Amino acid sequence: VNITSMATQGTLSSAAAVAGPTTITAGTTWRITLNQTDPITDSKTQEIALAAGSYTNAQLAAMLRAAINGNTTFSGAGDTVETKVEDDGRLSISSGKYGEMSNITIAHVSGYDPAALFGGATPVKGKDVEGTIGGVAATGNGQTLSAAAGSAADGIQLSITGGLIGERGTVSFSKGFAFALTNLASSFVGKDSLLTSKTDGLNVTLKSVTSARDRFESRLETIEKRYRAQFTALDTALMSMQSTSNYLAQQLAALSANAG
Structure with a gap:
């Protein structure tokens, strides 16, 4: 340190x-x-x-x-x-x-x-502690110095409350059961983990299903529009035929009246 x-x-x-x-x-x-x-x-x-x-x-x-x-x-x-x-x-x-x-x-x-x-004094802002742990630049937050993420000392936090700058000696530690458990949990839920991979796969499948549903709904809308157009045309034709039928009925009635 x-x-x-x-x-x-x-x-x-x-x-x-x-x-x-x-x-x-x-x-x-x-x-x-x-x-x-x-x-x-x-x-x-x-x-x-x-x-x-x-x-x-x-x-x-x-x-x-x-x-x-x-x-x-x-x-x-x-x-x-x-x-x-x-x-x-x-x-x-x-x-x-x-x-x-x-x-x-x-x-x-x-x-x-x-x-x-x-007087004209200017306030001076505080500074975080600075230093290295394991030869790697550490992160300071107030008086707390934390080892860099991913470094061999990852997870170590030291409280530096006094003393002189320079070497502070060596910190010995071992990564025990809790560390192994954390890594195991990360392998399941962290980036590139099994769970993340499965989730990504399900998301891809969901997007595919959603896309297929959207295409199907679009086809249904097209078919509906075509049927509506055909129905409108048929309705118009029926109205025209009904009008012709009424006209012919009137003409036949007139002929019958004249013949009598």
């Missing part, structure tokens, strides 16, 4: 050291966007009211953490923040999550402007 990059958290840090104390005015509200997704999830943005008062840097960090983490929508989704005062005096607010989906932004709504605290 070789780690080339550790997972990081989305963070917003003040551009310069905060010269406390900081006075938060009454009616201060900030719009916090935490761990926003793509496409956007509306609930990932909440308006947070801050308690008015004068705060030292440590108190300010604690107040901001409590205000954001106290939002039930954020906490219900498992979204939290961590705050701290760096050694150089800068204030930082970080998402409690790691990886590409870890992010935080702050916008002014009313009262004390966060720009006065953070």
